[in-house]
Amino acid sequence: MPKSSSSRAGIILLVASALAGLALALYAYFTPLTGVTGTIGALAPVAVSAIVAVLALLLTGVDSRAGRIVLRLVILIGLAGNAFAGVLLQEWWVCIAMAVGFVGLLIDMLSSRAAY
8 A cells, every 4th residue: 555645744754853853862962061961871862763763764664554553652662762861861852853753653643544
């Protein structure tokens, strides 16, 4: 079944927000005077953002309904955990990026639901 354009838009938004979260987390990790420079805890949002971006890209190639549900659940957990890490690190832009990613995930879920 071909993917709808709104489903693609949701995945594009999800990937873009994950990459933005990755860039923001890397900035916080490497830039002096951010308060979390060089800490191990600041590497968690970097890793999770990269994983969420890869999982979102994998979501485009999965055709089975169960596989999409599992990937969406793992992405949702990653977004929530990354937003929580952003709160703990006081990196509010990472939280905003994860909220935008959640909107992209919702768009993908609702558009593919309408396709069934």
